[in-house]
Amino acid sequence: MKPVRSGGGWRAIMYTFRKSQEAGGIWKLWKAMRSKNSCKTCALGMGGQKGGMVNELGTFPEVCKKSLQAMTADMQGAIPASYFNTYSVSQMQKFTPRELEHAGRITQPMLYNAGENYYQPISWDDAFDRIASKLKSLTPAETFWYFSGRSSNEAGFLLQLFARLYGTNNVNNCSYYCHQASGVGLSNTFGTGTATLLLEDVEHADLVFVIGGNPSSNHPRLMSTLKHVRRRGGKVIVINPVVEPGMVNFSVPSDPISLVFGTKIASLYVQPHIGGDLALLTAISKRIVERGNHDEQFLNKHTASWPELKAHLESLSVDDLCESAGVDRDTVEQIVDMYAASKNTVFSWTMGITHHAHGVENVEAIGNLACLRGMVGRANAGMLPIRGHSNVQGIGSMGVTPKLKDAIFNSLQSNYGIQLPTDNGMDTLACMEAAHSGTIKFGLCLGGNLYGSNPDAKFAGESLSSLDMLVTLSTTLNTGHAHALAKETIILPVLARDEEPQPTTQESMFNYVRLSDGGPARHQGPKSEIEVISQLGRRVLDDSGPVKWSEMEQTSRIREMIGKVVPGYEAIGQIDQTKKEFQIAGRTFHEPQFATADGRAKLHIHEMPALRPDDRLHLMTVRSEGQFNTVVYEDYDLYRGVDRRDVVLLHPDDLQRLGLQKNQKVSVRSDTGTLNDVLVYEFPGIKAGNALMYYPEANELVPRTRDPRSKTPAFKGIPIEIVP
Ligand SMILES: Nc1nc2c(c(=O)[nH]1)N[C@H]1C(S)=C(S)[C@@H](COP(=O)(O)OP(=O)(O)OC[C@H]3O[C@@H](n4cnc5c(=O)[nH]c(N)nc54)[C@H](O)[C@@H]3O)O[C@H]1N2
Numbered sequence: 001m002k003p004v005r006s007g008g009g010w011r012a013i014m015y016t017f018r019k020s021q022e023a024g025g026i027w028k029l030w031k032a033m034r035s036k037n038s039c040k041t042c043a044l045g046m047g048g049q050k051g052g053m054v055n056e057l058g059t060f061p062e063v064c065k066k067s068l069q070a071m072t073a074d075m076q077g078a079i080p081a082s083y084f085n086t087y088s089v090s091q092m093q094k095f096t097p098r099e100l101e102h103a104g105r106i107t108q109p110m111l112y113n114a115g116e117n118y119y120q121p122i123s124w125d126d127a128f129d130r131i132a133s134k135l136k137s138l139t140p141a142e143t144f145w146y147f148s149g150r151s152s153n154e155a156g157f158l159l160q161l162f163a164r165l166y167g168t169n170n171v172n173n174c175s176y177y178c179h180q181a182s183g184v185g186l187s188n189t190f191g192t193g194t195a196t197l198l199l200e201d202v203e204h205a206d207l208v209f210v211i212g213g214n215p216s217s218n219h220p221r222l223m224s225t226l227k228h229v230r231r232r233g234g235k236v237i238v239i240n241p242v243v244e245p246g247m248v249n250f251s252v253p254s255d256p257i258s259l260v261f262g263t264k265i266a267s268l269y270v271q272p273h274i275g276g277d278l279a280l281l282t283a284i285s286k287r288i289v290e291r292g293n294h295d296e297q298f299l300n301k302h303t304a305s306w307p308e309l310k311a312h313l314e315s316l317s318v319d320d321l322c323e324s325a326g327v328d329r330d331t332v333e334q335i336v337d338m339y340a341a342s343k344n345t346v347f348s349w350t351m352g353i354t355h356h357a358h359g360v361e362n363v364e365a366i367g368n369l370a371c372l373r374g375m376v377g378r379a380n381a382g383m384l385p386i387r388g389h390s391n392v393q394g395i396g397s398m399g400v401t402p403k404l405k406d407a408i409f410n411s412l413q414s415n416y417g418i419q420l421p422t423d424n425g426m427d428t429l430a431c432m433e434a435a436h437s438g439t440i441k442f443g444l445c446l447g448g449n450l451y452g453s454n455p456d457a458k459f460a461g462e463s464l465s466s467l468d469m470l471v472t473l474s475t476t477l478n479t480g481h482a483h484a485l486a487k488e489t490i491i492l493p494v495l496a497r498d499e500e501p502q503p504t505t506q507e508s509m510f511n512y513v514r515l516s517d518g519g520p521a522r523h524q525g526p527k528s529e530i531e532v533i534s535q536l537g538r539r540v541l542d543d544s545g546p547v548k549w550s551e552m553e554q555t556s557r558i559r560e561m562i563g564k565v566v567p568g569y570e571a572i573g574q575i576d577q578t579k580k581e582f583q584i585a586g587r588t589f590h591e592p593q594f595a596t597a598d599g600r601a602k603l604h605i606h607e608m609p610a611l612r613p614d615d616r617l618h619l620m621t622v623r624s625e626g627q628f629n630t631v632v633y634e635d636y637d638l639y640r641g642v643d644r645r646d647v648v649l650l651h652p653d654d655l656q657r658l659g660l661q662k663n664q665k666v667s668v669r670s671d672t673g674t675l676n677d678v679l680v681y682e683f684p685g686i687k688a689g690n691a692l693m694y695y696p697e698a699n700e701l702v703p704r705t706r707d708p709r710s711k712t713p714a715f716k717g718i719p720i721e722i723v724p
Pocket residue numbers: 041042066178211212213214215217218219239240241242244272273274275276277350351352353387388389620621622623624625626627628629630716717
């Protein structure tokens with residue numbers, strides 16, 4: 001397979017027709033896609049009351065392959081009852097993520113007892129009783145509660161409240177494997193952890209940095225915005241160790257001209273080493289100041305610690321920074337030229353920035369660079385972490401972090417007379433480690449695939465298998481259901497967002513809250529996530545206490561509570577009457593008055609990470625175009641032109657240096673694990689010295705090294721050796 005010449009395009013359109021067949025015809029799929037529900041895939045945000053495939057600016061149609069995949073997955077038939085007595089657990093372990101996903105929708109609660117061969121169906125009552133009696137037999141500190149990012153605000157809020165009233169702060173979400181470094185870095189700098197701008201601002205920028213991300217494949221709808229920027233004469237700088245074909249040229253399917261001719265995306269494509277961004281960003285900052293292109297007035301008036309940053313930048317050598325970044329001096333000057341000439345710059349980034357042991361530093365360094373030219377705290381410019389799951393940001397807003405925000409904590413205690421636990425609570429990886437050591441004995445996962453998303457897959461399997469009980473609320477099967485088997489493993493089938501019997505809400509990465517109407521259930525059997533949580537509340541907690549669990553099945557009751565306690569969410573209290581979607585107050589900064597104590601942005605000084613200590617290759621584990629996280633829809637990676645997943649992509653120079661042949665079968669070894677029978681693929685698009693493999697298959701190689709401040713694992717930048 002050759003890499004495509006342009007991302008998107010006809011392939012995406014043809015794909016739509018193929019998928020519509022799986023979904024029972026184009027009309028059925030069209031109706032599902034146009035229903036008034038937030039899109040299920042990324043957090044760019046589509047749908048809601050404006051109708052499906054419409055963005056925050058009202059633009060239609062915003063089509064994306066990923067949303068079709070997610071929708072058709074939910075439109076699948078039910079897993080037949082015979083499935084679970086045909087396939088033993090050890091047979092399920094041999095299935096690929098794709099085969100598990102394609103087994104169909106889960107419609108019956110299932111139980112697996114360690115030592116047996118098969119999952120067996122159980123009734124809802126039996127499942128609730130088992131969970132309730134297990135929870136009553138444990139201490140709250142022996143439990144953890146993991147949330148993925150596809151569930152609604154209402155389900156997220158209710159489950160974290162349940163866990164805390166039960167008595168633990170071991171409450172966390174997939175953000176700890178994703179954008180947590182962005183939240184921490186942005187909060188340290190601007191006092192709040194999300195984008196400082198609106199979609200409209202990006203549309204009006206004249207320069208957009210896209211750092212460490214591949215939106216052509218992972219956030220396709222951002223591509224029409226980048227197209228608009230280029231058409232209006234604006235520029236796009238892509239910083240990525242891999243030349244991603246879709247970031248060079250992209251054919252926006254909904255735009256006839258772009259569809260036929262493609263749209264050039266990157267004005268400048270910069271290839272640092274994996275992990276080289278901090279040095280590169282610092283080099284750019286230093287040259288901006290040396291050339292006098294900084295905004296002294298903004299820095300003095302609206303930031304803290306400018307003199308310290310200035311002195312620090314003076315003490316560094318541009319040549320050392322360039323060497324460390326793996327970027328030459330000329331390229332740095334080109335970036336500085338473009339940034340200095342820009343009137344409105346937007347900085348966007350994704351996992352290439354956060355998946356490092358210095359992820360928070362990376363984000364803070366982007367903040368420094370934005371502040372140097374006053375490109376934050378005004379319209380048409382600012383900071384944009386491009387979020388993953390469609391409601392991961394909302395789940396965070398709802399208080400799904402070990403420590404509740406003081407405002408939520410205080411308001412819950414004072415408005416509702418609730419006593420909340422005050423222990424520190426653990427992040428996701430810490431919970432996995434506590435499970436491994438036996439101090440945690442019970443886990444409940446609201447969606448996701450905790451096993452498949454973890455670093456150190458072997459360790460993750462051992463951790464979850466050591467639990468007394470693991471409960472997952474799931475729509476479809478994934479590798480976790482086959483490999484992470486506790487003494488008792490219970491799968492509870494749940495409804496998808498567009499099957500909810502009552503409205504729910506979601507939050508986009510632009511801090512916009514959408515209302516989803518829900519819709520008719522496609523299958524008998526699954527329950528609403530909210531119903532499941534309130535049922536547990538009734539059985540485990542006191543229903544005559546301050547929270548009446550029997551009333552909590554009403555999503556409007558939950559919204560009433562959210563409106564009272566979550567800062568910026570006041571308008572949600574009336575949304576049932578008004579149907580008015582809204583922008584969360586206090587998060588968009590069009591004036592340089594930030595949410596820090598003194599209203600100023602805080603600049604940061606960083607030690608530069610050490611140069612590579614040895615000549616080992618550095619590995620990134622990434623997604624292909626045909627997967628959504630641990631769910632693999634297709635084995636080929638269309639844009640990069642790679643036809644299978646058990647491969648390691650290396651630059652031709654590295655093949656020569658290491659004496660490797662194309663298609664040679666090798667083992668890949670890291671300090672954590674070894675993967676055998678991997679094929680070497682020659683891939684000129686990657687910067688020499690670096691390697692690319694696919695997540696989740698490569699997770700056995702990923703160490704549990706994490707960023708000390710955000711606890712995000714270093715899923716990128718893993719030293720590896722290739723063993724022929
Ligand atoms: N199709 C599809 N869409 C998705 C998802 C999916 O799995 N599939 N997942 C969703 C989720 S949860 C998320 S978080 C997002 C993820 O979206 P991305 O962050 O785009 O996803 P990754 O595959 O992790 O890719 C990271 C990109 O960063 C580059 N990179 C790796 N290391 C470095 C580095 O050190 N520096 C720099 N500058 N770049 C680096 C890689 O070459 C790659 O292009 O996508 C969301 N959307």
